[in-house]
Amino acid sequence: MYKKSLLPIAIALASQATITVADQQIEVQSVYSTRTFYGESAENAASEISKLTKGELSLNVYDPGELVPPMETLNSVSSGAVPAGWSSLGTFSDTIPMANAYGLLPFSPSAEIFFSWTFFGEGLDLIQNELDQYNVKVIPCAYVPQEAGGWFNKKIESVDDFNGLSIRIVGAGSRVYEKLGATPQLLPSNEVYLSLERGRIDAVEFSVPQVDNAMGLSEIADYYYFPGWHSGPTWLAYYINQSVWDDLSEQQQTAVNTACMANIQKDINTLVPMQDDVLAEIESGDTEVLRFPDEVLTELHNVWLEVVEEEKQRNPGFATAYESLMDHASKYERWNELQAMPDILNK
Incomplete structure (x- = not known):
């Protein structure tokens, strides 16, 4: 430290x-x-x-x-x-x-x-x-x-699938995974590929497709998940x-x-x-690009709500920044409500 x-x-x-x-x-x-x-x-x-x-x-x-x-x-x-x-x-x-x-x-x-x-x-x-x-x-x-959700060599169908996994991740999302039974690992970029290839870790979140693919992660992972819920x-x-x-x-x-x-x-x-062309390149290979199931995202969000309250209590600096950001975000709510288009136009 x-x-x-x-x-x-x-x-x-x-x-x-x-x-x-x-x-x-x-x-x-x-x-x-x-x-x-x-x-x-x-x-x-x-x-x-x-x-x-x-x-x-x-x-x-x-x-x-x-x-x-x-x-x-x-x-x-x-x-x-x-x-x-x-x-x-x-x-x-x-x-x-x-x-x-x-x-x-x-x-x-x-x-x-x-x-x-x-x-x-x-x-x-x-x-x-x-x-x-x-x-x-x-x-x-x-x-x-916003990053991708990460590279996995195990299909994620419920939050139970995170239990026992060793995952390279940075930030507060690591505590969400920890509560679900995973073991977060903080690794620098130059150690990520070998760690996944040699089985020292089971999954990796790192960046967006362009960066992840340049690191060669599509060569050694079966599944590439979205969205990047853990990191905005x-x-x-x-x-x-x-x-x-x-x-x-x-x-x-x-x-x-x-x-x-x-x-x-x-x-x-x-x-x-x-990122569009890179995603097409990844999908042309052996890696399957998927979204986390909605049920998984809902449960991740529920656990996050627990973590954020714990983090605010533990770290006053984080609490100050988080509350400031959320207050700033609230200034967009009325504007976005007034500007929202009917769902039919978004399809």
């Missing part, structure tokens, strides 16, 4: 961070391979930052493990051992329970609501206040659609050591924020349509 006691190390390593910024080169440890759109999106944003600053600021993105192990990214950015990281908040949910409200929320509001809450509501301020304790600046910089839409972000961020000029900081907002919009425009 990441420790807040690591913060004093930042002082000892301040000279390293300062040298990096003086060269206008910021090394970024990505938690995701740059061969997937997760990692590629970090490179795309970095390219735009370089253009906006006319080459005066470069963010150099490294694949998992090239600078530090993926699960040590937050610690390393906090201490100044590396200047920046690239990840979803979910990677750090064991350290920062509030992160479970940021895209790792089972039965989450829509992307429209989540991103509105992030930038127009309290979302970004709340998580930044939490990360201030770690000496880390967060810059949301990419859109990730979210963003990936640069996590930058606060001292490194503070040493950037105002113009450079503006360039980073501007490039990241443009990168999010680009992802929103392109990512969901791109």
Whole structure:
């Protein structure tokens, strides 16, 4: 687990961070391979930052493990051992329970609501206040659609089928599976394929079809389930050591924020349509694409209602973020009711 006691190390390593910024080169440890759109999106944003600053600021993105192990990214950015990281908040949910409200929320509001809450509501301020304790600046910089439900080598016909399964999963959904008798496993992306292939785990939730298929999961799983009830839409972000961020000029900081907002919009425009061809490719092979039965989803939701109350009691930070998000979502209810079309038009 990441420790807040690591913060004093930042002082000892301040000279390293300062040298990096003086060269206008910021090394970024990505938690995701740059061969997937997760990692590629970090490179795309970095390219735009370089253009906006006319080459005066470069963010150099490294694949998992090239600078530090993926699960040590937050610690390393906090201490100044590396200047920046690239990840979803979910990677750090064991350290920062509030992160479970940021895209790792089972039965989450829509992307429209989540991103509105992030930038127009309290979302970004709340998580930044939490990360201030770690000496880390967060810059949301990419859109990730709602994930798939996961890859299984066992057909799921009732919640009893989860009992005894070892499942790779991050976020609060892991506690739902745990209550149903499964054993959640938190694994970095570079260990997922081998763990499923060699039977160390029985199922995997990871991402959307484009990423999952690039990892080769369709080669080793019999069933690919939807919907991704356990994890709503979210963003990936640069996590930058606060001292490194503070040493950037105002113009450079503006360039980073501007490039990241443009990168999010680009992802929103392109990512969901791109999944259609990938799904067709998966279905042309041996993997069967299925929906969880409605009865299973209903029971998962019932268990989630228990978990969310427990989580709110256990983690005040999560409770604050969750209530804020739900309050923001309520502002859409009247609008959506008035704008709803008859069911016949939706068929």
